[in-house]
Structures are given as C-alpha cells and as structure tokens.
Amino acid sequence: MQWAVATYDTAFGYVSAHGAPLLDLLDPQPDERVIDLGCGTGVSTADIAARGADVIGIDESLEMVNAARSEHPHLSFAVGDAHDFTISEPCDAVFSNSALHWMTRDPSAVISRVHAALRPGGRFVAEMGGAGNCAELIAAVQTAWRVFGLPEPELPWYFPTPAEYATRLEEGGFVVRLMEYFDRPTRLAECPDGAADWVRLYAPELIAEVPPELAGPLLDRVNELAAPALRRESGWMADYVRLRFAAVRKPGGDELVQPQAPPTPHTPPGPHPSQPPHAASAAQTPPAPHTHSAPQA
Numbered sequence: 001m002q003w004a005v006a007t008y009d010t011a012f013g014y015v016s017a018h019g020a021p022l023l024d025l026l027d028p029q030p031d032e033r034v035i036d037l038g039c040g041t042g043v044s045t046a047d048i049a050a051r052g053a054d055v056i057g058i059d060e061s062l063e064m065v066n067a068a069r070s071e072h073p074h075l076s077f078a079v080g081d082a083h084d085f086t087i088s089e090p091c092d093a094v095f096s097n098s099a100l101h102w103m104t105r106d107p108s109a110v111i112s113r114v115h116a117a118l119r120p121g122g123r124f125v126a127e128m129g130g131a132g133n134c135a136e137l138i139a140a141v142q143t144a145w146r147v148f149g150l151p152e153p154e155l156p157w158y159f160p161t162p163a164e165y166a167t168r169l170e171e172g173g174f175v176v177r178l179m180e181y182f183d184r185p186t187r188l189a190e191c192p193d194g195a196a197d198w199v200r201l202y203a204p205e206l207i208a209e210v211p212p213e214l215a216g217p218l219l220d221r222v223n224e225l226a227a228p229a230l231r232r233e234s235g236w237m238a239d240y241v242r243l244r245f246a247a248v249r250k251p252g253g254d255e256l257v258q259p260q261a262p263p264t265p266h267t268p269p270g271p272h273p274s275q276p277p278h279a280a281s282a283a284q285t286p287p288a289p290h291t292h293s294a295p296q297a
C-alpha cells in the first residue's frame with residue numbers, strides 16, 4: 001500500500017479526533033512500555049508518550065515512519081510488519097488505532113506477534129473497522145465495477161465480526177475484557193469529490209488496475225451509486241463501523257488453544273509456539289534511549 005503521507009494527517013483526521021476514548025481505554029501509565037502498532041505518522045504515539053509512557057511506534061511503511069520521525073523527533077519509531085515483528089523485551093501494552101484492518105494477510109499471525117510482544121497480563125487495546133464497515137461505499141464500488149464489465153475488485157481490508165475477532169483473540173491466548181461494535185458515521189471532510197475521492201485515497205490499487213480511460217467515468221458512477229446513502233447537504237459521510245476491544249494476555253501465557261494432536265511422547269521439548277527463539281532478538285532500529293526495537297522491513 002502506498003500512502004499519501006502528505007495528506008495522511010488531514011485526510012485521516014478522524015483517527016485522532018476519535019482517538020481519545022481509545023487512549024483512555026489504554027490508560028497508559030508513566031514508565032509503562034507500550035507499542036503503537038500501525039502508528040502511521042505517530043499522532044497516537046505522541047498522545048501515549050504525553051501520558052508518560054515509554055512508547056515506540058511501528059509501521060510497515062517507511063514513508064510513514066519517516067514522516068513520524070520528522071514530526072516527532074523525540075519519539076521512537078521503527079519499520080516493521082505486524083505479522084512478524086519482534087521486540088527485545090516484553091512490553092506492558094500494545095495499542096492500535098485504525099490499522100489492524102489493513103493487516104489482511106493473516107490476522108491470527110498479527111495476534112500471535114502481539115501476544116509474544118506482551119508480558120503475561122499485558123494489554124492489547126485496539127480499534128479497527130468491523131463487519132459492515134463502509135458497506136455502502138463498498139457496494140457502490142462493486143456495482144460500478146460490475147456495470148463497467150470489470151472483474152470483482154479485491155478489497156484490501158479485513159473487517160471481522162466481534163465474534164470472529166474475539167475467537168481469534170481467545171485462540172491466541174488472550175482474555176477479552178471488552179468488545180464494542182458500533183456505527184460511527186464520519187464526515188469525509190477531505191473528500192470534496194465524495195466516494196470517488198475516498199476510493200482514490202484509500203484504495204488507489206483498485207484504480208491502478210483499471211484501463212486509464214475508464215477511471216474517471218467509473219469513479220463518477222461510484223459517486224452516483226453511493227450518493228443516495230452517503231451524500232448530505234452538509235457533505236459526504238462515510239458509513240464507518242468500528243470494533244473496539246481490550247484484551248489481556250493470559251497470565252502464564254501457556255494456555256494457547258492449539259489444534260488437538262495425538263501425543264508424541266518421544267518428541268523433545270521445544271520452544272512454545274507463542275515464544276519463538278528469536279522473540280527477544282531483532283534490533284535493527286535502536287532508537288535511543290528507548291529499549292524497544294523492531295525489525296526494518
């Protein structure tokens with residue numbers, strides 16, 4: 001995914017505008033060690049640091065991390081993929097705002113990495129798009145693509161139901177303490193051309209696959225289709241649906257639900273699957289004086 005870094009903070013302004021309840025849910029304490037996973041340009045990372053926690057922002061996009069570093073030169077950031085990041089020492093909390101739905105390759109792998117990064121009893125507090133997120137926008141895209149005779153677009157997001165994500169968390173060794181699922185209609189303040197701009201901003205890869213001469217008419221059709229549900233006199237709205245949760249890594253950490261396998265009495269003992277041998281290694285971006293580290297992508 002190539003991000004429009006220059007417009008990220010304004011275009012994604014809703015992220016920080018709605019971020020306060022999530023930060024309160026995290027309730028970072030002075031000197032706690034916290035990871036901001038999918039930190040983007042570091043807005044939430046700075047909010048967490050302002051509460052006195054020792055925080056590192058991790059994002060898989062080098063452009064985002066570079067922007068975060070120049071916006072917040074006193075904070076620590078590292079490039080890393082949430083599917084396989086490791087840190088040098090377990091931390092107290094992992095926070096993530098509006099990022100997990102972009103991590104589509106293997107959501108359980110992300111949960112497993114978060115589990116490995118946390119100390120037993122550590123918290124995983126996050127908000128992401130939930131099932132039905134952007135349903136009207138997505139329906140307009142799918143219909144427009146069909147009308148133009150294009151193949152079904154492959155959407156770059158993962159929007160789980162609360163039950164599905166809670167199950168993944170439990171299978172990943174967490175106790176789910178809170179799971180909220182709610183509508184949050186959101187003004188598309190930075191999308192003057194409405195749903196068409198939303199597609200340009202959030203799913204440029206879909207347009208890149210379309211013959212260039214079709215892109216304009218196709219996006220006009222997206223706007224026509226989405227307008228009845230999403231255009232108001234005051235401007236365009238996005239039909240966001242949020243999943244917000246707080247989960248705790250089980251004390252002891254050995255209670256992962258594993259597929260049942262027949263006993264293998266002669267197998268020598270090995271590392272627990274949630275604690276691979278490299279879990280305390282990988283330190284390519286040492287942002288002093290912070291003690292966290294994460295791999296470069």
Ligand code: BEZ
Pocket residue numbers: 098101128129133134157202240241
């Ligand atoms: C979201 O934050 O829910 C979101 C934003 C853009 C595209 C898809 C989802």
